[in-house]
Amino acid sequence: MNSFGTHFRVSIFGESHGNSTGVTIDGCPAGVPMLESDFTPDLNRRRSGSKGTTPRKEADLPRFMSGIFNNRTTGAPITILFENTNTRFKDYEKLREIPRPGHADFVAFKKFGGYEDFRGGGHFSGRLTLGMVAAGVIAKKIVSPVKINALLTEAGGMKDIEKAVDLAIEQQNSIGGIVECTASQIPAGLGEPFFNSVESLIAHIAFSIPAIKAIEFGVGFAAVKMKGSEHNDLFVSPEGKTKTNHAGGINGGISNGNDIVFRVAVKPTSSISLVQNTINIKTGEMTELRIEGRHDLCIALRVPVVLEAATAIVIADLMMAEQRIKRIF
Amino acid sequence: MNSFGTHFRVSIFGESHGNSTGVTIDGCPAGVPMLESDFTPDLNRRRSGSKGTTPRKEADLPRFMSGIFNNRTTGAPITILFENTNTRFKDYEKLREIPRPGHADFVAFKKFGGYEDFRGGGHFSGRLTLGMVAAGVIAKKIVSPVKINALLTEAGGMKDIEKAVDLAIEQQNSIGGIVECTASQIPAGLGEPFFNSVESLIAHIAFSIPAIKAIEFGVGFAAVKMKGSEHNDLFVSPEGKTKTNHAGGINGGISNGNDIVFRVAVKPTSSISLVQNTINIKTGEMTELRIEGRHDLCIALRVPVVLEAATAIVIADLMMAEQRIKRIF
Amino acid sequence: MNSFGTHFRVSIFGESHGNSTGVTIDGCPAGVPMLESDFTPDLNRRRSGSKGTTPRKEADLPRFMSGIFNNRTTGAPITILFENTNTRFKDYEKLREIPRPGHADFVAFKKFGGYEDFRGGGHFSGRLTLGMVAAGVIAKKIVSPVKINALLTEAGGMKDIEKAVDLAIEQQNSIGGIVECTASQIPAGLGEPFFNSVESLIAHIAFSIPAIKAIEFGVGFAAVKMKGSEHNDLFVSPEGKTKTNHAGGINGGISNGNDIVFRVAVKPTSSISLVQNTINIKTGEMTELRIEGRHDLCIALRVPVVLEAATAIVIADLMMAEQRIKRIF
């Protein structure tokens, strides 16, 4: 189902080239100040147009359809709509029988029997993250003073990200990247055993962001080469502050009050303009494919703000479970 | 909450040194053959006792409390109980004010205000995975012919795992490991956009297994150094078989019919018998701690069967969502 | 939360005098034919304008915002929007301190601390049932050949409903009514023990329709005067057909294959133009209130189509649980 969260519940709908994409947020406290302009900074960070991203331009103006009155949340569900304007139909029709390697085309066809909206990835498009970013703007407000910050730390295997993007443009071949996210000023005690650990919930929502294929908390995979005596974070204050943060701020699935730190791997976008071999699923014949249309060469550039939003949604939900956010703000 | 799954719903309860741990499975089809002996192989794989694991011995006999009649499931919820017998109380009382570094002691105290069952990790104990393994036995039956297989591929940074364990015993220091899981004969089309991708659900449940700190699907973190033209898995059959499987059998969050492949990082157990510095959270004074009791030096040895169970639970749930499992078996 | 259903999940949003009301349906199979005109008959049945209903006129045109492509459902969430056009603001501002007796004004203020959208009942308005009717149109399609039919059988205590409405108009006093709903061609076996009996789910959603205060299945309250030998419905066919239907088609919470029959009580609308005594909640002084604005004298006239929709949503959900509706239609 297209919903996430128990107390702060986010539901996503929409398609890349349909009428709209949008989001409904249920469970947000009443009284939170909310202007359309509050969404501008994060929506701009997500927006394409810069070097390495798709040339498709969308205004991405949030329309409040419900739940906001007199510039405040009302306590009723908030629906925010983004109408699609710069849509194209023709580019996609011909791809139906020739699924793009690495793309959701094939699985969408298998799952929905050919009735899926196949235009530009339809419901599988990265455009759906608009709603997640909008929900994140609201979540960030209510989790204050918790701060969430994500950065692209590596692209195409390089720390110099501008150089990596230039190279990708030159080669017309997409590249991946690593995004690191830190949530600070986190209270101890967030997360629910047995199934809803902080890691479980963050990983759950992070893997709904297109192109993310791995996640690690704290030192993550590096932990497998450490001894217990090295990995254990020693307490240095009765409030739980630790000398190191190998655990990424989480023990036993529960926040320990130190920064929550994790990294995700963003794979290279599957849509590339280079010629690829693929198969015609109707005829069974091998064929060559050159994908036209507008695509991101380094989608990882646009992931940080989406990952922040995802994290904020989880933190909001967990803080509400712990009654750390008032019902009336 | 201590439940997971929409159609095949698993609820875990219990404590390490309380009366019991157990599991309730709701949504299992009626008519599935079920004997207590069916659980023996996987429970044995999970059991401690071998080199590198805790010397605590428990019979781990599953008791069917409901939902099974005439050696078949009835369609009603199945509750399976494991009574604890080999419990100790004294070992843990003194640790209350001196939280073990890297352990859930501190966060449990913060979360439950001192009312938590602190004996042996209480509800945070790895002993809770008994219920997950039991649910996995049932899930594996109903997902047939899907096969799920997990292996410890590396421990303490070494491929020779026996050597790694010997070294850990010698040093009395815990070690981590990497477990790789493969699910084969998977139908295409499992997984639900936007939030319930296959990766989302597997990661969600995997991170509820104690000590797991990272997960990667397909080539995972290695994807960030690949170009799109390298990472894309080329189709070689109209059924979706691909030449490579960099995506780990999942595109756009949906299974593509190739094997689902992923790896998790298991951190070294926090409980070690070496002396560690820690803090008395009541007095605020630094103190030395030497943990007694019975612990696993390489908990990763016991993870594969648990990870298989976790995966089987997700696959069962997703196959039920797709109506690929009959209501009456 | 503003969602209902497990497999066929309906989420409602909106306000009476805000930008819109609407609905998102998640879990609908792909491939269901869907035109905007398919919604016209039921939306017309719900619409006001006839004798005894509010003079507020709204076009109530459904706008498909997502999930429908080439006149069929895609399998992705369907969002349908109804924009409000004929809104008024001034009528409601002055009522803030003087809650209308019997209305949701007072409780909304208590619950949302004054941040609620108070215009015309805001999120508590009967206008929210638009989304439910729209979801019902979709549900009715997929539950076919099940037929659902609701009728107003009594209004203002009279069987002659037109006369009852005339009398209400004459007296400018609102009246209630009884609506009876029948679902026929129901398969046996719908409903889930222990908590999700057919009665539980129908009652749950029925009581979300404004003004409904009672529900009875089969002979309902009359059962309390019957002996077991009288109440028991005797089987007359091996398929479960019974001679009588005192149980309303449900035994042990599960459909038995006979018609599901139930009745709801609709209370008289609280908003009336007669002068009423009430209290100023700020000053504590008693005051007289004469409610202006546009109201329904007999809201029960508009309930049947909403009750059908509510029932169809439950039946769709339960049939999907039993895998009686294909994932791809």
Next chain:
Amino acid sequence: MNSFGTHFRVSIFGESHGNSTGVTIDGCPAGVPMLESDFTPDLNRRRSGSKGTTPRKEADLPRFMSGIFNNRTTGAPITILFENTNTRFKDYEKLREIPRPGHADFVAFKKFGGYEDFRGGGHFSGRLTLGMVAAGVIAKKIVSPVKINALLTEAGGMKDIEKAVDLAIEQQNSIGGIVECTASQIPAGLGEPFFNSVESLIAHIAFSIPAIKAIEFGVGFAAVKMKGSEHNDLFVSPEGKTKTNHAGGINGGISNGNDIVFRVAVKPTSSISLVQNTINIKTGEMTELRIEGRHDLCIALRVPVVLEAATAIVIADLMMAEQRIKRIF
């Protein structure tokens, strides 16, 4: 599914003549004092043995399997088990082909394909309410100072209940009854629009109690004969106290601070020892049936404590949603 509640979540399992019935409560705050003897009064009220109830005797001793430590709740899920001791098998085998009129036998067979535990109603037995009563004991503790009280006000159509029961015994024919429940000292603001009104949630859980076929809030069905000016409850204090309570303490689905009052109709038990006509579902032949075994002549006698428990569970859940119950008690 066999679970109910969002914040205070109750899961029921078990069978009438299987090993046990029981309940898991998830979400209960840590620190609530809890002794097995706390359960005795309500379990005794539910117990059979008095005039008009089944002669089957069970000890009904609650066993705490998890979640309770040092006589307090720990914050982890609480599982309470009731082992069945006085079970009989032979009585039921012969009924398989001859479903009892009015009973769940037939629908259970249809739903679970013959794999259901058919002994004594199996999972459909009134014995499952043991778990609900146990959950209610916990819920009543945490909702304090809210008081919940239910009474049998009418049996077999008579106010003199003892006389009604004597008559039933004389005629060996079962009778129904009306149970009225009042919850007092309720805070205003409980209940969630759009779908989770107080009426919706109470009705949902009430209809999971076997034999309940109708529910009405406040004046209920009598409202349909009242004018708006009669039905509206006039405010007499700024805190929302009303002169009358026709609405049963609920407006717009939200508690208004007055007593919540509702009534349920309990049908006569279907199992009677009088000879009834029925059909052999295998042969299709009409046959006579005389039900042996141990049954309740007036199950309504045992409903009040179950209905209180059901109500307490809903109130606990809604108070937790409003953060009116501390996470650590």
